[in-house]
Amino acid sequence: MTKYRIRGGKPLHGSITISGAKNAAVAIIPAALLVDGVCRIENIPQISDVTLILQILQELGADIRTVNRTTVDIDCSHIRNRQVPYELARKIRASYYLVGALLGRFGWAEVPLPGGCDLGGRPIDQHVKGFVSMGADVDVRSGLICAKVPGGRLSGGQVYLDMVSVGATMNIMLAAVLADGMTVIENAAKEPHIVDLANFLNSMGANIMGAGTDVIKIRGVKQLRGGTYSIIPDQIEAGTYMAAVAAAGGDVLIQNVIPKHLDCITAKLVEMGVDVEELDDAVRVRRSGPISRTNVKTMPYPGFPTDMQPQIAAVLCLANGTSVLTEGVWDSRYRYVDEFRRMGAHIQVDGKVAVIEGVSALTGAPVHACDLRAGAAMVIAGLAAQGVTEVDAIYHIERGYENLVGKLAGVGADIRTITVPDEDAKAQVG
Ligand code: EPZ
Numbered sequence: 001m002t003k004y005r006i007r008g009g010k011p012l013h014g015s016i017t018i019s020g021a022k023n024a025a026v027a028i029i030p031a032a033l034l035v036d037g038v039c040r041i042e043n044i045p046q047i048s049d050v051t052l053i054l055q056i057l058q059e060l061g062a063d064i065r066t067v068n069r070t071t072v073d074i075d076c077s078h079i080r081n082r083q084v085p086y087e088l089a090r091k092i093r094a095s096y097y098l099v100g101a102l103l104g105r106f107g108w109a110e111v112p113l114p115g116g117c118d119l120g121g122r123p124i125d126q127h128v129k130g131f132v133s134m135g136a137d138v139d140v141r142s143g144l145i146c147a148k149v150p151g152g153r154l155s156g157g158q159v160y161l162d163m164v165s166v167g168a169t170m171n172i173m174l175a176a177v178l179a180d181g182m183t184v185i186e187n188a189a190k191e192p193h194i195v196d197l198a199n200f201l202n203s204m205g206a207n208i209m210g211a212g213t214d215v216i217k218i219r220g221v222k223q224l225r226g227g228t229y230s231i232i233p234d235q236i237e238a239g240t241y242m243a244a245v246a247a248a249g250g251d252v253l254i255q256n257v258i259p260k261h262l263d264c265i266t267a268k269l270v271e272m273g274v275d276v277e278e279l280d281d282a283v284r285v286r287r288s289g290p291i292s293r294t295n296v297k298t299m300p301y302p303g304f305p306t307d308m309q310p311q312i313a314a315v316l317c318l319a320n321g322t323s324v325l326t327e328g329v330w331d332s333r334y335r336y337v338d339e340f341r342r343m344g345a346h347i348q349v350d351g352k353v354a355v356i357e358g359v360s361a362l363t364g365a366p367v368h369a370c371d372l373r374a375g376a377a378m379v380i381a382g383l384a385a386q387g388v389t390e391v392d393a394i395y396h397i398e399r400g401y402e403n404l405v406g407k408l409a410g411v412g413a414d415i416r417t418i419t420v421p422d423e424d425a426k427a428q429v430g
Contacts, residue, residue: 001422004391004405006382007414008364011250011288014411018238018256019045019402020070020231024193026094027170028200028231029053032062032074033101034177035204037226042071044231046402048395052092059085075226079105086112086143092399096124096167099145100174103136107149113140126165130172133157134179156181156220164189164300169216170197177206179220188216191301192235192261200229233257236307237401238283239265240376243311244408245285246274247318247384252411255282264304268296268312272319293321293358298328310336310377317345318384319358327352336374339367343381343389364389372400379404383413390418 020043030053032039044050046069054072058064060082063075082102089095089112102109114124124145128138131147134154138147156179161168169189174197176183188194190212198211204227207219238257245252246269259266259278266276266283271294275286293316298306306329316323317340327333334349341347342365346357364387369375375397382389391397394417397404408415 001392002394002417002419004379004382004394005416005418006364006379006389006391008248008382008385008387008389010248010383010412010414012245012248012252012383012408012411012413013250015253015255016241016407016411018233018241018254019043021045021193021196021234022047022049022236022400023166023191024196024231025050026053026092027097027174027193027197028229029057029074030094030097030101031174031197031200032057033060033076033079033098034105034174034201035224035226036077038073038075039204039226040067040071040073040228042228042230043233044070044072045234046070047398047400049092049094049399052088053094056084056088056095056098059088082106082108082110084111089114093122093167096127096145097171097174099127099131099147100171103131103147103149104154104175104178107152107154109147110144113143113145124167126161126163126168127171130157130159130168130185131175133159134175134183154179156183156218158184159186161185161187166191166194169194173197173201173208173216173218176218176220177201177208177224178222179218181220183218183220185216185218186214188214189300190214192232192258196232203227203229232261235261236305236373238262239305239308240311240380240401241407242266242269242276242283242285243308243315244380244383246272246287246291246315247380248413249287250411251284251286253282253284257281257283259283264302265308268294268304272315291315291319291358293319293323295324295326297326300329303328306330306333307373309333310374311380313340313347313354313356314377314380314384316356317347317359317362317381319356321358323356323358325354325356335370336377339370339374339378340381342367343385345381361386363387366390366392369393369396372396376401379408379415383408383415
């Protein structure tokens with residue numbers, strides 16, 4: 001079993017370069033299924049979710065060539081196998097994008113129900129509603145989402161999303177680009193990765209208007225052609241390192257970011273007494289004074305991102321005074337709280353609200369990464385804590401953070417990956 005061992009209490013100094021956005025990459029890669037020709041995709045993050053989605057495409061018959069560390073060429077002109085491998089697909093949430101992409105291209109898809117972080121119920125009824133409005137028959141059986149268009153080609157539809165859903169917005173967009181006629185998505189999500197997917201598809205010949213607003217119109221085209229596209233920087237990876245500096249103190253230049261995408265995070269950190277300076281494609285984050293309490297509510301973009309909720313909680317554990325955190329997107333995103341308590345944090349949770357009473361110091365402890373962002377939050381707490389923290393289940397973290405240990409060590413953190421024999425790990429659990 002591998003873990004991260006962190007000796008906390010060292011302020012961070014230097015610079016960190018942000019990788020391509022996970023939640024854009026895991027939609028743009030399946031989108032290549034819609035294209036006749038070679039898609040060269042640049043700024044791909046090296047994370048396990050991306051490896052998995054590339055592997056799934058390869059199993060379907062895509063020709064994938066690695067150009068360099070962050071660039072791949074994907075050619076889906078000769079897809080021969082449409083059976084998505086069960087074991088791979090159920091490990092990753094984003095495998096649901098294969099439904100939209102395969103349905104759009106072939107009028108037929110059978111995809112295992114997706115996995116991903118356990119954040120409470122994760123229904124896909126809005127995705128299904130979108131496909132049905134475009135003329136597909138959809139049902140779930142034997143662990144598979146089965147979708148079929150009787151005539152072979154989807155027709156444009158009108159979809160009103162009952163709640164703002166990133167996945168449904170992207171999936172309906174994927175299905176609609178090759179449909180016959182115009183599709184309109186109302187109450188669409190506006191996250192930066194929605195705009196990135198639309199820009200990718202448009203650069204391959206699609207006709208998508210309004211991405212980034214709450215009404216997206218997609219006029220179907222006959223064919224998409226190959227091209228080159230570079231994925232945007234990861235908003236949440238950048239926010240995670242901003243929170244790490246806020247918690248541990250120091251002065252770090254976070255490079256290769258789109259500062260506008262970070263405004264919702266910057267605003268809260270500034271309220272907490274952190275100094276954030278926006279540059280063209282970087283933010284400089286500094287903290288030396290005390291952390292002030294604040295309240296945070298997560299919301300769809302441009303609100304404060306739910307994917308930053310555990311990381312901001314780590315910072316608030318060390319604030320002067322009591323903060324109230326409200327989760328506005330997921331039913332259950334506080335499973336990490338018991339792990340923080342091991343480190344001396346004072347947190348009470350009631351439903352979607354967590355009340356965090358700041359303490360003067362956290363103390364290092366063995367903790368568990370319950371999911372991707374909770375794992376990142378454990379690392380942040382460990383960087384700020386006195387003594388040694390060991391974070392296990394780091395495979396969750398590696399799903400979404402490229403070279404987390406190297407990037408943090410590069411700004412002076414005392415963090416390394418250690419391997420302990422499985423028997424020792426079992427003995428600790430027992
Ligand atoms: C995406 O999940 C992200 N995952 C999540 O990031 C992120 O937390 C979430 O968007 C919100 O920003 C990927 O992009 C792969 P939603 P998604 O559909 O698309 C409800 C991370 O840490 N809903 O926007 O699955 C749902 O239950 C991960 O990187 C329905 O009820 O989320 C939730 O309450 C974790 N029916 C809300 O909408 C539906 O059909 C938002 O979910 C769809 C969603």
